[in-house]
Amino acid sequence: MSIKIAILISGSGTTLQNIIDCCASGAIDGEVVKVVASRADAYGLTRAENSGIPNVAVVRKDFDTADAFSEALWSEVDPHEPDLIVLAGFMSLLNVPSRYEGRIMNVHPALIPAFCGQGMYGHHVHKAVLEYGAKLSGVTVHFVNAEYDNGPIIMQSTVEVKEDDTPDTLAERVQAEERAIYPKAVQLFAEGRLKLDGRIVRIVAK
Numbered sequence: 001m002s003i004k005i006a007i008l009i010s011g012s013g014t015t016l017q018n019i020i021d022c023c024a025s026g027a028i029d030g031e032v033v034k035v036v037a038s039r040a041d042a043y044g045l046t047r048a049e050n051s052g053i054p055n056v057a058v059v060r061k062d063f064d065t066a067d068a069f070s071e072a073l074w075s076e077v078d079p080h081e082p083d084l085i086v087l088a089g090f091m092s093l094l095n096v097p098s099r100y101e102g103r104i105m106n107v108h109p110a111l112i113p114a115f116c117g118q119g120m121y122g123h124h125v126h127k128a129v130l131e132y133g134a135k136l137s138g139v140t141v142h143f144v145n146a147e148y149d150n151g152p153i154i155m156q157s158t159v160e161v162k163e164d165d166t167p168d169t170l171a172e173r174v175q176a177e178e179r180a181i182y183p184k185a186v187q188l189f190a191e192g193r194l195k196l197d198g199r200i201v202r203i204v205a206k
Helices: 014-025 045-049 066-080 123-132 168-190
Strands: 004-009 028-036 055-057 086-087 102-107 134-143 152-159 194-197 200-203
Touching: 004 014, 004 066, 004 168, 014 028, 014 045, 014 086, 014 168, 028 066, 045 055, 086 168, 102 168, 123 134, 123 168, 134 168, 152 168, 168 194
Parallel strands: 004 028, 004 086, 028 055, 086 102
Antiparallel strands: 102 134, 134 152, 194 200
């Protein structure tokens, strides 16, 4: 079944572009129907425009509370009736309406529950991994709830940490792994193969 996907971004939109490309190639049986950015200068809006996808900025700093911001954001998403919401470098905490529970995904550049939570994103994650001396890092795709990086885990993939790594070199390999497994998780959702059992996500065989 082809699904309708809304994507939330805050920056350059490289993950957005990956999802768009995977939909075009058939790797994801879906269509991106809306892109919402939390920053007006997010380059991902240009990527959406170039692909003919409806897009809008709902700027976080324009709202006094997370409630008001979330309400404005969902008012832009709801009319498109997406089956799945994909967070792609989206940096703001969201209120998750009951109608979207189990239908919002995010990707984190480490192996949750390690190196995650508020303030742990991008460069900060990879720097923390190296400073701790971890031998493995990786990628976690998870459903989103009302807490940072706390929702049920869908998929994880490991990346070796090398002795000569810098945050930038580690980030390159982690991002390559993100590009590989995030679309796979979206496709599993499209195939109806993700079943939530409390905190456990079970992947159902075809």
